[in-house]
Amino acid sequence: MMRPLNSVVERFIPSALVFAIVLTFVVAILALLLTDSGPVEVTRGWGEGLSGLLEFMTQMALILLLGHTLANTGPVRRLLASLGGLPRTALQGYLFVFAVAAVASLITWGLGLVVGVLLAVEVARQGREKGLALHFPMLVAAGYSGYVIWHMGYSGSGTLTAATEGSFIAEQLGETVPISETTFAWWNLLAIVATILAVGIGLALVAPRAGDRVIEMKADARFDDEVRVDDEVVTPADRVDASRVLTLLVGLALVAYLVIHYSDGGAATLDIVNWTFLALIFLLVRSPLELIALVKNAASNVGEILLQFPLYAGIMGIMATSGLITVFSDFIVDTAGPSTFGVLAFLSAGVVNFFVPSGGGQFAVQGPVMLDAGARLGVDPAVTIMAIAYGDQWTNMIQPFWALPVLAISGLKIRDILGYTLVTLLASGVVFAATMLLVGAG
Numbered sequence: 001m002m003r004p005l006n007s008v009v010e011r012f013i014p015s016a017l018v019f020a021i022v023l024t025f026v027v028a029i030l031a032l033l034l035t036d037s038g039p040v041e042v043t044r045g046w047g048e049g050l051s052g053l054l055e056f057m058t059q060m061a062l063i064l065l066l067g068h069t070l071a072n073t074g075p076v077r078r079l080l081a082s083l084g085g086l087p088r089t090a091l092q093g094y095l096f097v098f099a100v101a102a103v104a105s106l107i108t109w110g111l112g113l114v115v116g117v118l119l120a121v122e123v124a125r126q127g128r129e130k131g132l133a134l135h136f137p138m139l140v141a142a143g144y145s146g147y148v149i150w151h152m153g154y155s156g157s158g159t160l161t162a163a164t165e166g167s168f169i170a171e172q173l174g175e176t177v178p179i180s181e182t183t184f185a186w187w188n189l190l191a192i193v194a195t196i197l198a199v200g201i202g203l204a205l206v207a208p209r210a211g212d213r214v215i216e217m218k219a220d221a222r223f224d225d226e227v228r229v230d231d232e233v234v235t236p237a238d239r240v241d242a243s244r245v246l247t248l249l250v251g252l253a254l255v256a257y258l259v260i261h262y263s264d265g266g267a268a269t270l271d272i273v274n275w276t277f278l279a280l281i282f283l284l285v286r287s288p289l290e291l292i293a294l295v296k297n298a299a300s301n302v303g304e305i306l307l308q309f310p311l312y313a314g315i316m317g318i319m320a321t322s323g324l325i326t327v328f329s330d331f332i333v334d335t336a337g338p339s340t341f342g343v344l345a346f347l348s349a350g351v352v353n354f355f356v357p358s359g360g361g362q363f364a365v366q367g368p369v370m371l372d373a374g375a376r377l378g379v380d381p382a383v384t385i386m387a388i389a390y391g392d393q394w395t396n397m398i399q400p401f402w403a404l405p406v407l408a409i410s411g412l413k414i415r416d417i418l419g420y421t422l423v424t425l426l427a428s429g430v431v432f433a434a435t436m437l438l439v440g441a442g
Contacts, residue, residue, distance in 0.1 A: 019400050019414070020311040027315050027355050031322035042318055049317015050310045056358060057309035059274060061302045064405040066277035067114030068298035069291075073284040084122030090134050091207050093123045094142045095200055101146025102196050106153030110273040113150075116143025117406040124217035135208045136217040140410045141420035145199055148397055148428045151389035152183065152192050155273070157360040158367065158389045159183045162381070172368055173381055181382040188386060191435040195428050202427035206420060218411065242287045251282030305404050312401060316356050320365050328352060329366060333373040341379050342387045342436030345370050349391020350429075357401035359392045383439050390432040397425040 024046070031042050070076055083100065087093035097120045105112025120139040127134040151158065162169040162177040170176045182188065208214055240246070254275055261272060285291045319325045332341075332348045349366060356362040366388060374384035396402050398421060400414040407414060 017308055020308050020315075023355065024311055024315055024318075027318050027324065031318050031324045034327050035322045035324055037322040042322055045317045045321030046314040047317075049320070050314045052317055053309050053313035053358065053361070056360070057306065057313075059271065060309065060405075061305050062274045063110045063114070063277070064305060064408065065295065065298050065302055066274055066281060067110065067118075067405070068409060069294045070277050070281050070284070071114065071118045072294050072297065073281060074286070075284050076280075080119060080122040081126070083119060084126045087123055087127070087132075090127070090132050091204060093127055093132065093134055094138055094203055094207055097123055097139055098142040098145050098200060098203060099196065101143045102149055102199075103146075105146050105150040106192065108155045108273050108276075109147070109150035109153070110155075110277075112146050113144075113402065113405055114409075116140075116146050117409045119143060121217065121410065128216060133208075133214045134216060135212075135214045136410075137215055137412060137416040138203075138207065138420050139217075140406060140412055141417035141424075142203055144403055144406050144417060145203065145397065145421060145424040147402065148199065148393055148424055149192055149195050151359060151393040152188055152195075152386075154179075154183060156183060156389055158363040158385055158392070161360070161363060161367075162385050168364070169367060169371065169385075172371060177381055177385060182385050182389075185382065185386075187435060187439050191431055194435075195431045198427040198431050199424050202423045203420070206423050215416075241289045244286055247282045247285050247288055247291060251279050251284075254279035254282065302408075305408070308401070308404065312357055316358070316361050316365070319352075319355055325352060325356070325365050326369055329369040329373065332370075333376075336373075336377065338377045338379055339437075339440040341374060341377050342383050342440040343433050345374070345384060345387035346391045346394070346432055346436050349388040350395040351391075353392050353395045354399050357396070357399055359389075362392050363388060379440075383436070387436055390436070394425065394429055394432055397421040397428070 028042050028046065031037050031045075032039065037045070071080065087096045097116065100119055101112050101116030103112075104115040117140055120136075120143040124134050124136050124139050150156070159177075159179050159182040161167045162173075162182065163179050164170065165176060167176075258272070258276060258279060266272065281291065281294075285294065328348055328351060332344045336344045348370075349362070352362055352366050356365060367385075370388060371381055371384050374381060398418060400407075403414055403417070403421075406412075407417075
């Protein structure tokens with residue numbers, strides 16, 4: 001069923017790096033055509049924006065590095081092995097990977113992003129041993145599809161920003177918007193369940209059937225390479241390097257900090273996600289030597305991330321400084337009414353996400369404009385916030401930015417999974433749009 005679409009994707013969709021380069025020029029041309037900015041202003045906005053995601057880039061690189069490292073520790077490999085053995089059929093494998101990734105994404109988006117692909121690899125490995133014909137690109141796509149609901153969960157950057165005292169959202173509205181009105185609103189919880197069901201049905205319908213071409217995971221996939229520490233313990237220094245005491249102490253110290261952080265009312269942030277990964281790693285590894293070997297094994301996945309983030313930061317710079325994002329948003333405002341604003345805001349956020357793929361970055365540049373427009377139309381700010389959140393997570397399914405860690409670990413290209421994530425886009429889009437119509441009518 002997916003063969004014609006996949007053939008088109010394989011022939012015409014470039015690599016993620018080329019995608020980022022092309023998007024840069026598309027945004028620059030749009031800024032020149034649709035705003036008063038000239039070539040100098042657009043170039044300056046791009047150049048000054050290149051460094052705009054350096055902190056974020058480091059955080060994302062750490063998520064990939066630490067997530068891959070954590071997954072290769074002995075205890076986690078055994079846990080993934082146990083989970084990977086649960087599916088008994090190929091269809092169960094696809095749906096199981098999607099469901100686990102979706103739940104993990106609701107807890108913390110970074111966890112869902114990494115767990116989805118690592119579980120996909122483990123299910124593929126054990127499925128091969130059972131003789132199951134598992135299509136590896138679809139397994140990875142199913143894991144990445146779980147990410148389509150991340151902004152509806154506890155780590156949603158937009159909802160957490162709106163709930164934070166002193167944030168730009170709180171200052172604009174004159175009050176905070178608690179997560180009880182966004183993340184834990186009854187209609188958002190209902191939408192989570194409906195999205196999981198809709199995407200699950202969509203994936204089941206397009207799963208390879210008997211006679212379809214199946215691409216199995218390569219036997220030499222990097223995740224399948226077990227990290228071993230063969231250094232002999234001879235000198236006192238060797239004994240220190242091979243000791244578990246030091247790593248255990250650091251792990252316990254990190255756990256103590258995390259307990260204090262959450263006891264003080266702290267939220268799950270990018271840094272907290274990373275320190276959680278790091279704490280688990282220090283607690284689970286057997287020695288500094290093992291940790292060094294694990295990190296060396298994981299580091300090869302980070303290079304492409306580091307190269308593409310500055311390009312997306314430059315795109316964000318053009319969008320923000322030229323006012324192009326305001327042009328897009330104002331068009332929606334001019335055509336919307338109170339009952340349709342949520343749907344149109346959702347769709348506009350989906351479009352903007354192509355150019356500003358960072359959830360936090362998109363909320364920073366689009367949020368104030370849309371909240372102002374919503375206020376003029378009498379729309380509840382919670383609806384506007386979630387509309388942007390829905391749009392941001394929605395088009396991640398066909399925008400390769402967040403797929404980079406998934407592709408790096410799995411060894412696939414964006415064109416390998418895009419045909420299946422397009423199905424996720426369509427299925428989830430129906431639920432998101434219907435939810436916005438529901439709350440708009442209410």
